[in-house]
Every structure is written in structure tokens, then in C-alpha cells.
Amino acid sequence: MRTVRKATLAALALLLAGAAVPAQAGPVHPAAAAAGPALTVDTSIGRHAIDPNIYGINFADEDLAADLRLPVRRWGGNATTRYNFTLDAYNAGHDWYFENLYYRNGTADLPAGSEADKFVEQNRRTGxxxxxxxxxIGWTTAERNDACGFSIAKYGPQQGSDAQWRPDCGNGTASDGTEISGNDPTDTSVRIGPEFSGAWVRHLRETFGAADDGGVRFYNLDNEPDLWHATHRDVHPEGATYEEIRDATYATGAALKDADPGARTLGPAGWGLNSMIYSGLDQQVCSREGGSCWSDPPERAAHDGLQFAPWYLREMRAYEERTGRRVLDYFDEHIYPQQQGVALADAGDAATQELRLRSTRQLWDPSYVDESWINQPVQFIPRMRDLIDEHYPGTKVAITEYNWGALNHINGALAQADVLGIFGREGVDLATLWSPPGAGDPGAHAFRMFLNYDGKGGRFGETGVHAAGADQEKLSVYAAERGSDGALTVMVVNKTTQDLTAPVTLKDRGRARTAEVHRYSRADLTAITREADQAISRRGTFTATFPAYSITEFVVPAAGEGSLTARPPTAPPATAGAGPIPPAVGREPGGHVVR
Incomplete structure (x- = not known):
């Protein structure tokens, strides 16, 4: 992730153009709730494992990580591309005037005691x-010094500089608006090869144990390499090619596995949808040339006409077939919704809030045309799975950066809860939010609804089951069984600004007659509240009112005294509920095929 991104397309500049945040209380609720869409949960179909690692966060602080029982925490972003573990130093790249920066942890025992070591130590404390x-990238920070990639004294006047802290450090753009070229990369950095990363992993293994014995398990193979020509252009001015990323993955992946055979690798960690379609070089060239270049980029023609991601996965499969060794475990891509005012932005006006909640459909829905420059269905997660199935079966799916914005607002909390539900339903294997919400922010409560809804470790289940709603634009529903006690957990997100009363049917014959109800809503933005228990009929039905802009979790215990009959009935039960319930025909809403 970046604080400043060189625009591959002009539309990317709109990401941070958020409007003022409206009052979170919103409009007064109507006197009576409106009729909501029917919801159905069926535990007999759509059963699949939900990996707990989908609930990860980049750089979460310790208190939040402990409270959430956070499953995975990522050290990522542009600054990590040139992090030197032996010096505890890094280069900020385009994010901050291409400056060398360093952590003030002392140097006597390095690499022991580095910021990276402290990152791992925190994770061990929170489990x-x-x-x-x-x-x-082939370069790392050379020294713990104040050097920068585009010294004004050396390369001339520039349009911007770090005037407050290091006035000599420019932004790499000359006064006439052209990018400075021909600078010396060794002003800040030194060349490295895959052995550098291998040495780091050996240090981590010696310090914290092997990956399979409580040590560091996961490694990203750099960060957004298809944007190196922008984010780190002082050392990598040319866009990364197909072969460069392939060969670097081969060599670095092998070096990591040599150092710790249990390590799991994730790549290529591209910045978004374009990362699956284009190489870094094609993105660079087509950004400059525009027009038909985007439909016929120069590098693709030289690679069997394949877009970058299928070619990359095909080459990873070929390596394993040739050597008997897998060097890529997770196919990892980042996603930031490109709709104006959504990602990395405040809540915005009412129209933007509606757009934010609609835009989560780009993760799965074939009928949703992305409301941005993309202007076509994205189906981000099914697209990733289809690429894996065709080109490298057995590879897992990761999304190590994403952000739907407004984490300080109930609107962002709803979007975040919806995204987490989608990740579990669609079979993502690992995901980490960029960047962490504050512990008291609504976005943190969205995570708590899945990881610690009652403050006692109550979690959403880990075996996903079929859950469908007649209108997911109003009520999104997700369901899973919990292995520890057999409870069924059902999450319902009301995306509307109106209270909705809806019929719910649980097609499960081994459940208690009452459910716990836990809710996060505008009524109290500081906490998840424990509501009155929900009664369930013998037929497994009930009707509930879902407050406007709320997240509700039902926890239905397994069979016990006063439960629904645990024995299969001799005849199909009648369907109850105030309205039609869509038939369960092996598909989730919007055409998702149940796995």
C-alpha cells in the first residue's frame, strides 16, 4: 500500500477525494419497520471450511490484536520493499521523498532487536x-543515514521537497514537470540477491523457531512489484517484466524454503485488478501511450497472448513439475475499490455511503458492473479461483491488502462486516486489512462481530453453510457452524437506513428453540450489545427486526432440552414465514455456486 501512488490511470487520483463525514446518528427511524427480504440458512448444503486467517490486519496494535484474538498480522506496504533487516532501516520510496529512514532500536545486537523482530514478538504475545x-526488487537500504534518491544539490531544482526535515530531498520531478532520470541508485541503496532474504529467514528461524514450530509462517514475496517503476523508481525506473517477476519468485521462493521448509509464500502481491491483467512494464508503457495500448499491450503479445496472472501461475506450475518443489503457496492480489470516495476515505455523503455498501459486490457478483473506470463485472474472488483452477491447482487465495474506507464510521463497519462475510463464503484463504482501525472505531467492532462478539472469545463459526437472502442490497446474510460447541452463527447486515422486519428460516433439525442475539448498530457505536434472546419455532422459523445500519449475529446452540427435534422428520416440514423464500438450488445469491 502507498500514501502516494503514481497514477497508472487517471481515475486512481479520485481514491482520496472523500466528502465530509455526516453525523453518524443518521435520520430518525420511521415509526414502523418496513418489510424486509426473506432469509434462509440451510446447514445441509454449501458446507465448506472458513479459514480464520481471512480476519487478518496489517500492523494492528497489540491491544487491538489481543482483544480480537487476531489470527494473522502483516508487515507490508511500500516501505518493506527495501527494508534491510541487518540495519533495521528502509527507504520510503515515492511515499516520502525516496528517503532512507531507520528505526531507533539501537544497533549493537542487530539483527536481533530490530523492528521486525519486535513485530514478531508482539504476535507471539497475542497468539x-x-x-x-x-x-x-534487487536493492535494499545501504546505510542508516539521511540519504535520499533525488538530492536537489545533485540533481537540480524539483517541484517538491521535504522542506521541514530534509530540504535537500526532492520528489524526483524536475521544475519543468518531467521525472528525473539517470540518478544513481547507490545514493541510497545496495544490490542484493535472493540470498539476502534467505539469510533473514534463517535469522528468524534461529530466533523464533521454524514455521511449523511456532515461528514465522507466512512471507510475502515483496509488495506490489508491478508498481516498482513508480513507488521505487529511484532504483527500478523500468516496469517489471513477466520474466523478472517469475525469476525473482523462483529464486526468492526457493531461498525461503531452503532456510525454513515450512515457510509459506504469497505472491505476486499486485496492487489490484490491473495486476492480474498487465505486467509492470505494460502498465508503465500503456499509462504513457494510452489508447489501444491497453487492449494490446506490448509484453503480452510476446507471452502467448496471456495476461500476466495466468502466465505467472502457469510458470509457477511448470517450476514445480520440473523440480518437484512448490515455491508459491498463495496467489495474492490486493484490491482497493476504485469507485470515487470509497477506499481509504471518510464516509462521505449519503450517495457515497450507498455506493460503498453496493461496491462490495465486485468481490463476487457477476451481475454487478463496477461503478468506476473499470465499468465491467469484476468478480474478483471467483476470478482468482478460476485462474488457479485452470493454471495452478492447489494454490491458495490471499488478499493481503484491501480497504473499503470509513472505518471510523458505522457505514464503513457495515462494509467491513460484509467483506469479511464474503471472504468466508467465497473461500478466501488469507486476508489482511490495510490499515488498522482504532480499537474503539466502528471498523474494529465489525471484526469483533466475527472474532469476539461477547468479549469472552465468542466467534463466528468456521464451517460455512448456505445462507441466502432475497435482496442482498438490503440484508446480507452469512452463516457458519462452530466446531467447539456445535452452535450455528448467523450474521445479518442491514445496509439500509430503515429498520427492516424479515422472516428467517433455519433448515436445520438439531437446534435449540432460542438464539442469543448480539448487535452492533447506530444505537451504541461504542459496544456490541447483547439483545433479548430470539425465540425460534419448531419449524425453525422466526421473524426479526433488523435496525437501520446494523450488524446482527444470532448464535443458535446445538440440540438440547427444548430444542427442535434432533431426529429427521418423516415428511418434509411446512415452510413458515411472512413471504416467499427463494429455493435452495445449490447457488448463493447472484449465481455463486456452492462448493
């Missing part, structure tokens, strides 16, 4: 898995 980013 959290570590995901570290290792460099593949």
Missing part, C-alpha cells in the same frame, strides 16, 4: 501468526 514481506 497471532506473522506475515512478513521480504524484498525481491
Amino acid at each position: 497471532t501468526e506473522t506475515l512478513l514481506t521480504v524484498p525481491m
